[in-house]
Amino acid sequence: MIVRRRWTAAATTAILISAALSHPGSAAAAPAPAATPITLAATETALVRVQLRDQAQLDRLVATGADLANRPRARDGRILADLVLTGAQLADLTAQGATATQIVQRAGDGSRHFADSVRAAQARTAAGLRAPGTGQRTTAAVGVDTLAVQQAYWWTTGGQTFLQAQVATTATDDPDVEITVSWRTADGAAGSFPLYRFEDSGEYQYHYNLPQPVPSRPVQLTATSSLGGVSRAVTPSLWPNATPPPLPAGYQKDFIDAYLTPVDIQARIKRLARQYRDLVDVIDLPSKTQGYRRNAVAYLGDPAVSAVVVESVRFGDQGMNGVQVRTVDPGRPSRPLTVGYRDRVLTVTLATDAAGKTVSTTDDVAAAINARQANRFRATVEDGSTGLPMPVAGPARLDDGLQGTEVPAKPWTVQALRLGVHRDGSRVGVLAYSQEHAREWATPLVTLEFAERMLANARTDPATRQLLEQVDIFVIPTVNPDGANYSFNDYNFQRKNLVNHCTGPARDPRYRTSWGVDVNRNYTVGSYFDGYVGASANCLSGNYAGTAELSEAESGNVIALAKAHPNIKFAMNVHSYGGYFMWPPGAYRADGRITLPRPSIDESTLFLNSARRIVGAIAQERGTVTWPSQTGPVADVLYSAAGNSADQLYYELGIFAWDFEVGNDRWNPATGEWEGVGFQPPFDEAHGESQEYAGGLVELVRVARDHAAAEAATG
Numbered sequence: 001m002i003v004r005r006r007w008t009a010a011a012t013t014a015i016l017i018s019a020a021l022s023h024p025g026s027a028a029a030a031p032a033p034a035a036t037p038i039t040l041a042a043t044e045t046a047l048v049r050v051q052l053r054d055q056a057q058l059d060r061l062v063a064t065g066a067d068l069a070n071r072p073r074a075r076d077g078r079i080l081a082d083l084v085l086t087g088a089q090l091a092d093l094t095a096q097g098a099t100a101t102q103i104v105q106r107a108g109d110g111s112r113h114f115a116d117s118v119r120a121a122q123a124r125t126a127a128g129l130r131a132p133g134t135g136q137r138t139t140a141a142v143g144v145d146t147l148a149v150q151q152a153y154w155w156t157t158g159g160q161t162f163l164q165a166q167v168a169t170t171a172t173d174d175p176d177v178e179i180t181v182s183w184r185t186a187d188g189a190a191g192s193f194p195l196y197r198f199e200d201s202g203e204y205q206y207h208y209n210l211p212q213p214v215p216s217r218p219v220q221l222t223a224t225s226s227l228g229g230v231s232r233a234v235t236p237s238l239w240p241n242a243t244p245p246p247l248p249a250g251y252q253k254d255f256i257d258a259y260l261t262p263v264d265i266q267a268r269i270k271r272l273a274r275q276y277r278d279l280v281d282v283i284d285l286p287s288k289t290q291g292y293r294r295n296a297v298a299y300l301g302d303p304a305v306s307a308v309v310v311e312s313v314r315f316g317d318q319g320m321n322g323v324q325v326r327t328v329d330p331g332r333p334s335r336p337l338t339v340g341y342r343d344r345v346l347t348v349t350l351a352t353d354a355a356g357k358t359v360s361t362t363d364d365v366a367a368a369i370n371a372r373q374a375n376r377f378r379a380t381v382e383d384g385s386t387g388l389p390m391p392v393a394g395p396a397r398l399d400d401g402l403q404g405t406e407v408p409a410k411p412w413t414v415q416a417l418r419l420g421v422h423r424d425g426s427r428v429g430v431l432a433y434s435q436e437h438a439r440e441w442a443t444p445l446v447t448l449e450f451a452e453r454m455l456a457n458a459r460t461d462p463a464t465r466q467l468l469e470q471v472d473i474f475v476i477p478t479v480n481p482d483g484a485n486y487s488f489n490d491y492n493f494q495r496k497n498l499v500n501h502c503t504g505p506a507r508d509p510r511y512r513t514s515w516g517v518d519v520n521r522n523y524t525v526g527s528y529f530d531g532y533v534g535a536s537a538n539c540l541s542g543n544y545a546g547t548a549e550l551s552e553a554e555s556g557n558v559i560a561l562a563k564a565h566p567n568i569k570f571a572m573n574v575h576s577y578g579g580y581f582m583w584p585p586g587a588y589r590a591d592g593r594i595t596l597p598r599p600s601i602d603e604s605t606l607f608l609n610s611a612r613r614i615v616g617a618i619a620q621e622r623g624t625v626t627w628p629s630q631t632g633p634v635a636d637v638l639y640s641a642a643g644n645s646a647d648q649l650y651y652e653l654g655i656f657a658w659d660f661e662v663g664n665d666r667w668n669p670a671t672g673e674w675e676g677v678g679f680q681p682p683f684d685e686a687h688g689e690s691q692e693y694a695g696g697l698v699e700l701v702r703v704a705r706d707h708a709a710a711e712a713a714t715g
């Protein structure tokens, strides 16, 4: 008896799929989970793993600009999405059939984990301590359909062995085909598990499942389909089956004691430049960011009744915080509406009728401020207040609302470290850059740990010294410092930068945590503006693409650095979380799912073989294995991110450009579930991520060196 109904994994591509393109009839209800219900207080914000009712529910979320933390994915045929939402939003979703399965992170966790990490670092200081490829392809035409085992991989981590398989059926148009994988171990244990259909943008890709625990090394795997197809038996391969050179005795690592704010990162860059003068240049990138600044704003009136939003044209710190705004009744009949500004008070005198009653509307007041004080103020009618009588209100104080007191309120100079013995463009260049997304606090820890490992060991380890002789390394630890400052001080789930391009009612300060541009959707190749999928024109969306390609200083800086140093041939864009390792193509057009061009066979081979080496190096630290299903070209791992940086680096500048999503799911043996780690995990986890992925970046440097040597050898 077949109990599981078909499942359309188009879901796993989230933001990328417009509702109109979703597979029709994919709304089969998922099985009910057994977990205890998880709820949030109505106004509490948290990062929650939610089992969605169906594809349509995901499409609605995407259409309304939901903040999806990473790709929704399948677990046992259910659609799981990690969402940043309030308790009220969660209650809405639950009422529509969704179920929360894990609170990954609560809003307060970020600051608590940050404070914990700083305390731990202080304690250590006080104690005197130093600061996929294709597996076998086997087909056998037995039944109605033919099955090809595209991947069958096993590995062991934390004492547990896992098996993952990917199988394609020739019955691509039949959404009801069920595929089951049977496995056997060397000592005779056997078992089976179902695979699930994975569609993307309405097109069948393959069947797969999350890694499944098995008692020991599997030696045989067979797939069968409900149509009668049976694959040939294959022997699963060891993944990634690549091991970096062992660390030499005395190798120095662990330079990360706490989470680092942009101010901390600035200080770290300065210290490294001072300490390793002969090996380091600091590069000031050309476009200063807006800085940790916002316009000062206030509600004039009561937003629950009727109000006008008044904001300063200049930033709050430019003398506008504390400016007051008010409406007054002239106390005389038949007066016109007037606006005056004196002694830091904006006074709107309301119009009156012949009986002396005030008659100005909210729209009149907003228009009058915009017409007569355009050099100082902007006003918009609060959403829902249009056409209502304007009350006598205020004075209200304009304020930028920013909480951070240790952040300089001025344009920010983003910096890159350049490491190497020969920093003259004569050696192959490697670029590692992190924190395009503000809330991904672990990512600068990765790149800074990597940088300091290279520098410290260059003095003591001949192999590291030789790498710095042969490779020219560029590191941008925080691409988006303004957003990061906001994430540390104001709203820990901030993803985008701090530039507010919204107009009209979307400038209402109630939307302040949704403003900003998604830096990694603002690049020029395969962009939203070119018709690619996975970015938005909605200024409040988590994937807002900006006003134009490279409209933002942050994205412009990454490209400027790469263009100024044409010896850069390899790049790693470091994000969190989820445990992904990807490369181009990273975007496709919705219509027909046309991806950006595929790399050549030779380049694909380089991407894959290098990836296996790097995955192996990551695993060396604490056994974390990035799944084969999450290692590969973005279009095969199935994700479209219109206008991302790796695509511009690869297609326009010819750079082998990868993306890490550090922070792999952790296996919970008690529940038999993979659990998400979130953006700002307890520091021990972030520290672990920094150590393992820094090892991955060191391996990337070796990849670059080997590639350059091979090029030189073949002329």
Ligand SMILES: [Zn+2]
Pocket (backbone or CB within 6 Å): 436, 437, 440, 575, 576
């Ligand atoms: Zn990211």
